[in-house]
Amino acid sequence: MSILDLPKHIREKICVNPITGCWDWLAYKNPDGYGQLTFNGKPGLRAHTVVYTILKGPVPDGLQLNHKCKHKCVNPDHVYPGTHGDNIDDYYRDKGQPCQYQNVRQKLNLSAEN
Numbered sequence: 878m879s880i881l882d883l884p885k886h887i888r889e890k891i892c893v894n895p896i897t898g899c900w901d902w903l904a905y906k907n908p909d910g911y912g913q914l915t916f917n918g919k920p921g922l923r924a925h926t927v928v929y930t931i932l933k934g935p936v937p938d939g940l941q942l943n944h945k946c947k948h949k950c951v952n953p954d955h956v957y958p959g960t961h962g963d964n965i966d967d968y969y970r971d972k973g974q975p976c977q978y979q980n981v982r983q984k985l986n987l988s989a990e991n
């Protein structure tokens with residue numbers, strides 16, 4: 878599966894970055910910086926979720942797509958199904974602040990999870 882397997886109206890909103898391999902979303906992004914679109918009549922869908930679903934299949938129940946790259950791109954190879962907790966781990970790993978991780982989890986009331 879490749880970018881060519883996407884419907885044209887989605888494909889033309891994507892610019893592939895030859896250096897990072899990221900599929901940058903050129904159309905509307907929500908305030909968090911994630912690409913957003915209307916697909917199959919449903920507004921407000923995350924672009925990376927729609928692309929992943931088309932090319933790789935549905936996201937498993939109870940999981941969300943977390944980014945491996947830092948660009949919030951829509952390349953299905955740059956995301957993986959995980960929990961919200963995984964995403965926070967990645968965020969703080971990227972930021973290089975693992976020592977604050979426990980505090981953040983407590984602040985977000987996630988300590989009971991996992």
Ligand SMILES: [Zn+2]
Pocket residue numbers: 897898899900946947948949950951952955
């Ligand atoms: Zn990427």
